[in-house]
Amino acid sequence: MQYEDFQFIRFDRQPDGVILITLNRPEVLNATNDRMHWELTKVWGVVNEDPMVKAVVVTGAGDRAFSAGGDLSVVEEMANSQEATLRVMKEASDIVYNILACDKPIISAINGTAVGAGLAVALLADVSVMAEDARLTDGHARLGVSAGDHAAIIWPLLCGMSKAKYYLMTADFVDGREAERIGLVTFCAPRTEVLAKALAIAANLARGSQIAIRATKKSLNNWIRLAGPAFDNSLALEMLCFLGSDVKEGVAALRSKRQPEFPSARLPQ
Numbered sequence: 397m398q399y400e401d402f403q404f405i406r407f408d409r410q411p412d413g414v415i416l417i418t419l420n421r422p423e424v425l426n427a428t429n430d431r432m433h434w435e436l437t438k439v440w441g442v443v444n445e446d447p448m449v450k451a452v453v454v455t456g457a458g459d460r461a462f463s464a465g466g467d468l469s470v471v472e473e474m475a476n477s478q479e480a481t482l483r484v485m486k487e488a489s490d491i492v493y494n495i496l497a498c499d500k501p502i503i504s505a506i507n508g509t510a511v512g513a514g515l516a517v518a519l520l521a522d523v524s525v526m527a528e529d530a531r532l533t534d535g536h537a538r539l540g541v542s543a544g545d546h547a548a549i550i551w552p553l554l555c556g557m558s559k560a561k562y563y564l565m566t567a568d569f570v571d572g573r574e575a576e577r578i579g580l581v582t583f584c585a586p587r588t589e590v591l592a593k594a595l596a597i598a599a600n601l602a603r604g605s606q607i608a609i610r611a612t613k614k615s616l617n618n619w620i621r622l623a624g625p626a627f628d629n630s631l632a633l634e635m636l637c638f639l640g641s642d643v644k645e646g647v648a649a650l651r652s653k654r655q656p657e658f659p660s661a662r663l664p665q
Contacts, residue, residue: 397438397441397442398442399442402435402438402439403431403432403435404419404420404421404429404431404432404435405417405418405419405420405432405435405436405439406418406420406457409448410453410595410598410599411599412450412599412602412603413448413449413450413451413602414449414450414451414452414453414595414598414599414602415443415446415449415451415452415453416453416454416455416595417439417443417452417453417454417455418454418455418456418457419432419454419455419456419457419462419463419514419517420457421457422456422457422458422460422461424464424467425456425458425460425461425463425464425508425509426456426457426458426461426462426463426464426514427463427464427465427466427467427512427514428463428465428466428467428470428512428513428514429466429467429469429470430470433466433470433484433487433491433513434487436487436491436513436517437487437490437491437494438494440494440495440497440498440502441494441497441498443498443500444497444498444499444500449500450500450601450602450606451500451501451502451503451598451599451601451602452498452500452501452502452503452598453502453503453504453505453591453594453595453598454502454503454504454505454517454518454521455504455505455506455507455590455591455594456507456508456510456514458508459507459508459587460508460509461507461508461509461510461514462504462505462506462507462508462509462510462514462515462518462530462532463509463510463511463512463513463514463515463517463518464509464511464512464514465511465512465513465514465515465535466512466513468647468650468651470484471539471638471643471647472647474635474638475638475639475643475644475647478639481635481638481639482635484635485631485632485634485635488513488516488544488545488631489627489628489631491513491516491517491545491546492516492520492545492546492549492627495516495517495520495521496520496617496620496621499610499613499614500610501522501523501598501601501609501610501613502520502521502522502523503521503522503523503524503525503594503597503598503601504517504518504519504521504523504524504525504594505525505590505591505593505594505595506518506524506525506526506527506530506532506572506581506590507527507530507587507590507591508527508530508587509530509531509532510526510530510531510532511532511533511534511535512535512545513545515532515533515534515535515545515546516545516546518532518581519532519546519550519551519554519580519581520546520550520620522613523582523583523594523597524581524582524583525581525582525583525584525585525590525593525594525597526572526575526576526581526583526584526585526590527572527584527585527586527587527590528571528572528573528584528585528586528587529571529572529587530571530572530587531569531570531571531572532569532570532575532580533563533567533568533569533570534547534551534563534564534567535567536564536567536634537564537565537566537567538567538646538650538656539643539646539647539650540637540640540642540643540644540645540646540656540658540660541634541637541638541642541643541646542630542633542634542637543564543565543630543634544630544631544633544634544635545631545634546627547560547564547630548623548626548627548629548630549620549623549624549626549627549630550620550623551563551564551580552623553619553620553623554579554580555578555579555580556578556579559578559580572584572585640660641659641660642656642658642659642660645657645658645659646658
């Protein structure tokens with residue numbers, strides 16, 4: 397793919413070999429539809445092969461969200477189609493492993509709400525800068541499916557198993573200050589300063605020894621790759637959950653903005 401082939405990702409070249417990637421569906425808080433989800437599997441290879449890029453900053457369009465998860469229409473399609481479920485499973489895996497395979501440093505500027513596939517990008521970045529008042533959540537448990545996408549491979553490494561278990565099982569939101577405190581993100585900053593801080597970090601990395609920086613990233617990513625089998629298993633279990641009855645109730649509850657009443661939570665009669 398070439399940069400001009402992307403429909404929902406915008407590219408802006410910055411000085412010193414930095415490129416700004418913007419998730420660009422602001423009318424729906426940059427939620428991922430089928431096309432955007434697929435584009436998130438491809439973008440990392442494109443920037444990795446671009447000799448003019450030395451560092452990457454990724455953010456969300458607008459001032460409200462980094463990415464507000466996946467379109468519910470995609471979830472409904474998965475709940476009724478094995479073909480759709482298998483497609484999304486492959487793409488979710490590709491997003492994670494293709495980010496890890498990108499040699500160039502990636503900095504996320506988490507300017508607002510981050511959920512789902514967008515959150516995978518935000519937290520798998522090598523450095524993350526989050527707005528103090530922004531909120532993130534894995535969110536899968538709220539939908540009635542197990543934590544997947546990226547959670548099993550990166551959350552325990554970032555914030556420890558105790559915090560990871562709590563936040564992934566409850567799907568509670570975490571704001572920027574708390575996310576920085578527990579190590580889920582690298583830095584938090586006032587919302588108006590997030591992008592500038594991320595760009596400054598990228599510019600600093602772009603001025604450094606590219607051989608040293610990329611080799612360091614590659615070495616450290618091996619710690620994440622050690623969790624690959626756990627991630628692969630979590631992804632398979634997540635997809636199985638999409639074929640059950642809880643996810644249908646989860647979608648219905650989200651659409652009507654009420655608390656879900658999951659069939660699996662009912663006591664036996």
